[in-house]
Amino acid sequence: MSLSWLPHNLEERLNRTLDRQVKLAVTGLSRSGKTVFITSLVHQLLQGIENPHLPYFSVVSSGRVQGVKLMSQPDLHIPAFRYDVAIEKLYDNPPTWSEPTKGISEIRLAIRYKVENSLLKRISPVNTLFLDIIDYPGEWLLDLPLLELNFEAWSQQIAKLCDKEPRLTLSQPWREFIATFDLSEPANDTILRQASALYTEFLYQCKSPQYGLSLLQPGHFTMPGELKGAPILEFCPIFTLPSSEIKENSFYAVLKKRYEAYKEQVVKKFYVEHFSSFDRQIVLADVLRSFNTGYASFADMRDALDLVLKSFTYGKSGLLNKLFGLKIDKLLFAATKADHVTPNQLPNLERFIEQMLAQAQNNVKFEGVKTATLALASVKCTQAAYTNFQGQKISCIKGVPLESEQPIALFPGEVPVDIPLPEEWVEGRFHFLEFKPPRLSHANGRGLPHIRLDRALEFLLGDKF
Numbered sequence: 001m002s003l004s005w006l007p008h009n010l011e012e013r014l015n016r017t018l019d020r021q022v023k024l025a026v027t028g029l030s031r032s033g034k035t036v037f038i039t040s041l042v043h044q045l046l047q048g049i050e051n052p053h054l055p056y057f058s059v060v061s062s063g064r065v066q067g068v069k070l071m072s073q074p075d076l077h078i079p080a081f082r083y084d085v086a087i088e089k090l091y092d093n094p095p096t097w098s099e100p101t102k103g104i105s106e107i108r109l110a111i112r113y114k115v116e117n118s119l120l121k122r123i124s125p126v127n128t129l130f131l132d133i134i135d136y137p138g139e140w141l142l143d144l145p146l147l148e149l150n151f152e153a154w155s156q157q158i159a160k161l162c163d164k165e166p167r168l169t170l171s172q173p174w175r176e177f178i179a180t181f182d183l184s185e186p187a188n189d190t191i192l193r194q195a196s197a198l199y200t201e202f203l204y205q206c207k208s209p210q211y212g213l214s215l216l217q218p219g220h221f222t223m224p225g226e227l228k229g230a231p232i233l234e235f236c237p238i239f240t241l242p243s244s245e246i247k248e249n250s251f252y253a254v255l256k257k258r259y260e261a262y263k264e265q266v267v268k269k270f271y272v273e274h275f276s277s278f279d280r281q282i283v284l285a286d287v288l289r290s291f292n293t294g295y296a297s298f299a300d301m302r303d304a305l306d307l308v309l310k311s312f313t314y315g316k317s318g319l320l321n322k323l324f325g326l327k328i329d330k331l332l333f334a335a336t337k338a339d340h341v342t343p344n345q346l347p348n349l350e351r352f353i354e355q356m357l358a359q360a361q362n363n364v365k366f367e368g369v370k371t372a373t374l375a376l377a378s379v380k381c382t383q384a385a386y387t388n389f390q391g392q393k394i395s396c397i398k399g400v401p402l403e404s405e406q407p408i409a410l411f412p413g414e415v416p417v418d419i420p421l422p423e424e425w426v427e428g429r430f431h432f433l434e435f436k437p438p439r440l441s442h443a444n445g446r447g448l449p450h451i452r453l454d455r456a457l458e459f460l461l462g463d464k465f
């Protein structure tokens, strides 16, 4: 049945009520694989009818999909997800990956499918599901906990993090700078700008591949999106309280005011405008990269992901939820780039992330959200292979490393089943390399090769058809 005679927003509302529209949000920290995941997902679905690459996505494998089409997106104020650019790059010769993305974007697909339910079938044998996919930086979820913290409590948390290496050394220039002025003195814009620039620089250094830290707040400082250069990002935490009485125009008072404005105008705005409207959520994490960097990077990523997952419980039972509601009822946590490990290591990788997030997942389940963990590769860039080492047959992977032209066979290291102790995290234990995308061809209609993307789709969307 066409609803084109309805005014636009009414049609949207009706689609949602009739369960014909679903908002699938895709997030993860920088470089976790969001763009590649969405590109592969859209590509797989556009392959549509009887796509042999999606055996575990039941609506497709049972032959019920009649067709899939890209549509113009419903939210005109959100930038478009550039599927066209990303897929062209993957099909190029040589194929390349997409550029990093900086903020939120959206894409809409219409999926026409045969209805299975015998009762509904009588009303309408064929239905259309509008799937809106939203890509947004996971860093923004690190901001939601700020809503429950005042400036002093947040500053204390940051101070505690900076007690330990590598933050202790990296934060030195910023800490030395803020120690040079008295917080009870009248504020000066130039000094405030310098202080926040040094703090932001400290966050970027923590994030650099050398240190690979993830728990970086405020999240918009390293992922500003459209707020790049805006004065609302010009503040930083403090280490000591002012020595004398606090005047309204003092450094201390201004920093506190800006922190509160950030919470109100940036964090809450994201919650109300976007987060509260999502139906389903997938959180992606490049766990293997943190293995390479060492224990500090791994532990920091785990803490950051714990905090990210808390956003969903916090949303469900917190004050904002009472005011604005939080719809997410299914949450999938996925370790990406599973083609970086040998196929026999996949179960280990899945057990590892399951354990790593057990506590956080439990809390989310408690709030009535269905959760699952999975290891996947949106685009499989390696092949399983074997090599001989000292007379023994060893399982390895074969692919073209990002910095090279020639394929190599590599044993990347065993994924531990249990989380290793800090002292077991010896240097050189893991060699998880980045790979070039595989050469693809339009001509033979082969979809992008992947690992377990269909299982992710089944968990996230299977019940909507």
Ligand SMILES: Nc1nc2c(ncn2[C@@H]2O[C@H](COP(=O)(O)OP(=O)(O)OP(=O)(O)O)[C@@H](O)[C@H]2O)c(=O)[nH]1
Binding pocket: 028, 029, 030, 031, 032, 033, 034, 035, 036, 037, 097, 098, 099, 100, 101, 102, 137, 336, 337, 338, 339, 340, 376, 377, 378, 379, 380, 381, 434, 435
């Ligand atoms: N081998 C392999 N590499 C992948 C896969 N997905 C992503 N990558 C690699 O990870 C990089 C980052 O992927 P993106 O999808 O751009 O990550 P993102 O989360 O969108 O990154 P930002 O936009 O910078 O936040 C890519 O350039 C690839 O090198 C995958 O499925 N397999």
Ligand SMILES: [Mg+2]
Binding pocket: 034, 035, 036, 099, 100, 101, 102
């Ligand atoms: Mg991206």
